[in-house]
Amino acid sequence: MSNSNPAFSRSVAFRDSSLATPSAQTLDELYRRPPATGTDTGRMTYEDTIMKILIAFGVLLLGAVVGWVVPVLAIPGFVIGLVLALVNIFRKKPSRGLILAFAAFEGLFVGGISSFFNTMWEGIVTQAVFGTLAVIGVTLFLFLSGKFRTSPRMNRIVMVAMIGYLVFSLTNFGLMAFGATDAMFGLRSYEIFGIPLGVILGILVVFLAAYSLVMDFESIKAGVEQGAPRVYGWQGAFGIMVTVVWLYVEILRLLAILRGD
Numbered sequence: 001m002s003n004s005n006p007a008f009s010r011s012v013a014f015r016d017s018s019l020a021t022p023s024a025q026t027l028d029e030l031y032r033r034p035p036a037t038g039t040d041t042g043r044m045t046y047e048d049t050i051m052k053i054l055i056a057f058g059v060l061l062l063g064a065v066v067g068w069v070v071p072v073l074a075i076p077g078f079v080i081g082l083v084l085a086l087v088n089i090f091r092k093k094p095s096r097g098l099i100l101a102f103a104a105f106e107g108l109f110v111g112g113i114s115s116f117f118n119t120m121w122e123g124i125v126t127q128a129v130f131g132t133l134a135v136i137g138v139t140l141f142l143f144l145s146g147k148f149r150t151s152p153r154m155n156r157i158v159m160v161a162m163i164g165y166l167v168f169s170l171t172n173f174g175l176m177a178f179g180a181t182d183a184m185f186g187l188r189s190y191e192i193f194g195i196p197l198g199v200i201l202g203i204l205v206v207f208l209a210a211y212s213l214v215m216d217f218e219s220i221k222a223g224v225e226q227g228a229p230r231v232y233g234w235q236g237a238f239g240i241m242v243t244v245v246w247l248y249v250e251i252l253r254l255l256a257i258l259r260g261d
Helices: 024-032 046-069 071-090 096-120 124-144 152-177 197-225 232-259
Strands: none
Touching: 046 071, 046 096, 046 197, 046 232, 071 096, 096 124, 096 232, 124 197, 124 232, 152 197, 197 232
16 A cells, blocks of 8 residues: 655655565675675774774874974973873763864874984984884784783783882982982983883883783774774774874884983
8 A cells, every 4th residue: 555645655664565575686796795894884994994093093193193293392282292192091082172182182192202312313213113013013913913911910010000100200300300310311310220210110111101002902803792882983093193292202202211311
């Protein structure tokens, strides 16, 4: 029976023909269709998340170029980037705009300090970049091969170590800001058995950053396997970006301490 209501009769879904039994040809076409991907269903996929990571790092690199040319922008880049990082961390749902804004300002910070360090120690930025890529490459290889995994106990240890390092860094910054120490790297410049404290801490922090990177990989893996909404790919990109920037800055400072004040 046809529907006389024009509001329904113009829709295929409400026509008599839409209720007819599908033909054998139609069923065969439906059977041959490829299964819906995560992107089609609005879920996280590795491909989509990798694309988001590349976009975020592309924005960060553009900001780094500006920061390299105008190093003074490193200060506002650091402050605003820190605020945006905290906002992104405490948001319940990831925001593409806020994450890309963080990438831009963090890029200003990275570019600015890289320019400063490269002026003090020529070629150090290139060394830091290759060092960062090497750590990322080795960590990713060990993760994919199943040889580097996190554990609840190790997660707690790493979290305590990271908080302790944050407290140390803030204390060291305060001492340097108020002139309590005139060493270029503050407490990091003091030696223990002839080895600068910054070198010992630097090696430890590189491991902490690598472990944090594995935690980021596992979070993305869990999100994809559990069918998390596609927008959480941006959260994965944010986590990777924060860890990689932290790793780069620590390697940059470690190399500077090794090359001398």
